[in-house]
Amino acid sequence: MGVFSRTCEYAMRAVFFIAHRTPEGTRVGIKDISEGIDSPAHFLAKILQDLSRRGIIHSAKGPNGGFYMTEEDLSRPLSDVVEAIDGVQIFKGCALGLKQCSEKNPCPLHHEFKAIRNDLTKLINGTSIKSFNEDLLNGMTSLKK
Amino acid sequence: MGVFSRTCEYAMRAVFFIAHRTPEGTRVGIKDISEGIDSPAHFLAKILQDLSRRGIIHSAKGPNGGFYMTEEDLSRPLSDVVEAIDGVQIFKGCALGLKQCSEKNPCPLHHEFKAIRNDLTKLINGTSIKSFNEDLLNGMTSLKK
DNA sequence: ACAATTAAAGAGTTTTATATCTTTAATAAA
DNA sequence: TTTATTAAAGATATAAAACTCTTTAATTGT
Numbered sequence: 001m002g003v004f005s006r007t008c009e010y011a012m013r014a015v016f017f018i019a020h021r022t023p024e025g026t027r028v029g030i031k032d033i034s035e036g037i038d039s040p041a042h043f044l045a046k047i048l049q050d051l052s053r054r055g056i057i058h059s060a061k062g063p064n065g066g067f068y069m070t071e072e073d074l075s076r077p078l079s080d081v082v083e084a085i086d087g088v089q090i091f092k093g094c095a096l097g098l099k100q101c102s103e104k105n106p107c108p109l110h111h112e113f114k115a116i117r118n119d120l121t122k123l124i125n126g127t128s129i130k131s132f133n134e135d136l137l138n139g140m141t142s143l144k145k
Numbered sequence: 146m147g148v149f150s151r152t153c154e155y156a157m158r159a160v161f162f163i164a165h166r167t168p169e170g171t172r173v174g175i176k177d178i179s180e181g182i183d184s185p186a187h188f189l190a191k192i193l194q195d196l197s198r199r200g201i202i203h204s205a206k207g208p209n210g211g212f213y214m215t216e217e218d219l220s221r222p223l224s225d226v227v228e229a230i231d232g233v234q235i236f237k238g239c240a241l242g243l244k245q246c247s248e249k250n251p252c253p254l255h256h257e258f259k260a261i262r263n264d265l266t267k268l269i270n271g272t273s274i275k276s277f278n279e280d281l282l283n284g285m286t287s288l289k290k
Numbered sequence: 291a292c293a294a295t296t297a298a299a300g301a302g303t304t305t306t307a308t309a310t311c312t313t314t315a316a317t318a319a320a
Numbered sequence: 321t322t323t324a325t326t327a328a329a330g331a332t333a334t335a336a337a338a339c340t341c342t343t344t345a346a347t348t349g350t
Contacts, residue, residue, distance in 0.1 A: 009242035062317025097154035207347025
């Protein structure tokens with residue numbers, strides 16, 4: 001596995017996909033999303049239900065229903081998605097999994113690893129979904145499988 | 146989970162523990178190691194068997210047997226341990242799990258994430274087990290649970 | 291040769307992550 | 321009010337990770 005769980009990868013891809021596909025009040029269905037980001041539809045549905053319950057994205061049932069994101073949703077940092085799925089360990093945990101690892105009692109990787117974790121936090125926590133999406137809309141970045 | 150799998154965390158802790166405990170031809174048993182790093186003994190045994198088969202650490206059976214590391218083992222980068230257990234995805238994979246993500250077809254996180262991955266690679270790949278161990282021996286760092 | 295000690299190997303079990311399938315509830319449009 | 325459409329929810333199923341237990345093999349010292 002990479003840095004994030006597969007579930008979290010799906011979640012982030014789906015969020016970017018929804019952001020990208022639903023300008024101005026439109027919605028996108030689970031089928032389109034799962035095909036668009038190459039993930040199992042039913043599994044992704046569970047993930048999006050979860051994000052929806054937490055208010056990270058929105059959904060509507062019925063004809064022309066689907067998933068969408070409000071301006072408020074778009075202005076959230078990507079870390080909201082990551083923390084909802086993978087928790088905060090990735091931003092806070094010791095590289096060796098030691099509970100007592102701290103500034104005063106550092107593990108052999110502590111200081112250097114902390115710098116890396118901080119950079120990751122800055123990226124994921126400090127950048128809004130909207131701004132990642134702008135690069136997508138500009139064609140500067142891509143979600144191609 | 147943090148950045149590394151739990152199995153990988155055990156492996157790294159065990160390697161540091163062995164390095165720390167076996168100066169000059171001594172050996173340390175699985176019981177001592179598993180207690181010292183707070184991991185399940187039988188499970189750790191499997192992990193160390195694996196590392197041993199790959200030549201990352203060494204072992205000897207029988208009375209006064211146990212695990213130890215040669216000078217050559219100590220001079221290896223920590224990445225040998227990580228790659229043996231978790232593979233190379235952590236150093237190479239796309240943050241969103243996209244197969245086609247590349248410089249020419251970057252995902253929304255690509256460039257910033259690449260910088261972070263490179264820093265991680267530099268740390269894990271560019272530092273020998275021995276040099277991490279020196280900080281341990283000097284009491285500058287700790288493996289306390 | 292024998293007994294004791296230690297890791298290696300084999301064969302599970304349990305837990306968590308990932309994935310699928312079916313049924314229900316909400317909504318919109320005819 | 322009926323039908324079609326969509327997400328939500330519930331119930332499993334499968335696979336992978338984490339963990340345990342038992343037996344075997346190698347080595348040492350007596």
